[in-house]
Amino acid sequence: MFQATPLTRRKGYSELVARTIFLAMTAMMVLPLILIVSYLFYKAWPILSPEFLLAVPRNGMRAGGIWSPLLGTIYLVVISLVIATPIGVLAAVFLNEYARENWMTRVVNLAVVNLAGVPSIVHALFGLGAFVLFAHLGKSILAASLTLAIMTLPVIIASTKEALASVPLAFREACWNVGATRWQTIRHVVLPNSISGILTGVILQVSRAAGETAPIMFTGVVFFKAIPEGKLFAYGLFDQCMALSMHLFTISTQVPDVPAALPYGTAVVLLSSVLAVNAMAIALRVYLRARKKW
């Protein structure tokens, strides 16, 4: 290294200032997250236990646990993804692998992008009109799941398309050149090498579906529903159910004299499950990227 000259010293000083500012900006992003999580855990600590997860709410939701809303959220998320994933993935495969660039695919792509930006309360009203009233499903888990599916579908399509597009065109052409059909090419070369991206996109929708309140509030979720404790299949498809996000809203604002730890405990469970699912997606991505084949 050369000896420092006045010029390098001056430059070093301004570099230090810039670095400090950027570091402070980054810290401002991370700090609130840490604060929120630690504050939630601190407030919820007295109530967190396995019984809190597995007990149903009691005494007008002022005591007991969160089994019914937790189970309801799981139902809604799983059913909505079971509906949205195959449709979304197949639509993306069609758009990316089969459809030719023309006005129709341009319209569809535009619709997908715009649908992803529709506010969730609008999805709620659509779900109410289409599934609850028009399709006569009533306020039910099925109607709410369908509404969530409509909401997650465009994002699944977009992320799947991106994953498919990351497989180089040269691989497809090489397959076509040796007489493979489009489907054989997709099945043996394109899908195996994009499945990680597809799964990551789907998993990330779990947290979105679990966190939303508006779309399910009009279409299938209620303030309170009594279910038997500890039973896994406590809800039917056409039942109404409770959900974590809605439950959090209810006990924080609608029910008087709720012990403070209860809403914090609910928030911790909601937040942890979302973070856990996201961590799963990251782990899957890291694992599959390590096995990337080119």
Added chain:
Amino acid sequence: MSDGKIDFVDLRVRYGRREALKGVTFDVRRHEILGIIGPAQSGKTTLLRTINRTIDDVPGAVVSGAVRVDGEDVRLAPDLYGLRRKIGMVAPLPVGLPLSIFDNVAFAPRMAGIRNRHDLEGRVEQCLRQAALWEEVKDRLDSLGTKLSGGQQQRLTIARALSHDPEVLCLDEFSIAIDPVTTMRIEDVLRDLRSRMTIILVTNLVQQARRLADRTAFLLNGNLVEVDRTDVIFSEQPASRKTYEYVNGIFG
């Protein structure tokens, strides 16, 4: 009637407004090496894509005229995938599929319905030997084809192109991404294959056509300037002055 003969009859291809081929008529004879030379944008790659109809996958490409493989118009081919298996196609950049070396070569036979492990193993070994790659990879057939070096991947690509037992082998500027030593090895491979199949060699290296080709066609801006015996094309007196100027580096 499988003799690996190709006729181009007044072949025209447009990409939107741009005419890539402007009415090209010539033939490729059984078991010859036909060199196709010409500067960039002269329609060489487009010509190859019409033979196995991968031109169909190019958005906006409009083809008129005819291409006949063994006398059959490719447009009327009852089985497009069968037609493609008659043609081996090697792209300019080496493409190892993200599969094992074995699966790279076994891919086409499998897609055509061959499931017997013994048959597949025989086919894979034969094709890798023909492509002069067997000795280098025989102990690691399970490793990824994409992890091979560029020159090895190009020979893997050739092995894959041979794996469906084609009558015609088309190579599109196969040497642009590989070193001269590997290029020479592949040229030896092509000399060996000549007795078994027709070879169309599109190249941007005129000397490569001179070394290998029985006849050479010169394409310029989508027109066929001339096609003749290679020694005539590279002589002092080819039919067209343009040909003389191109092969001697006066333009291009």
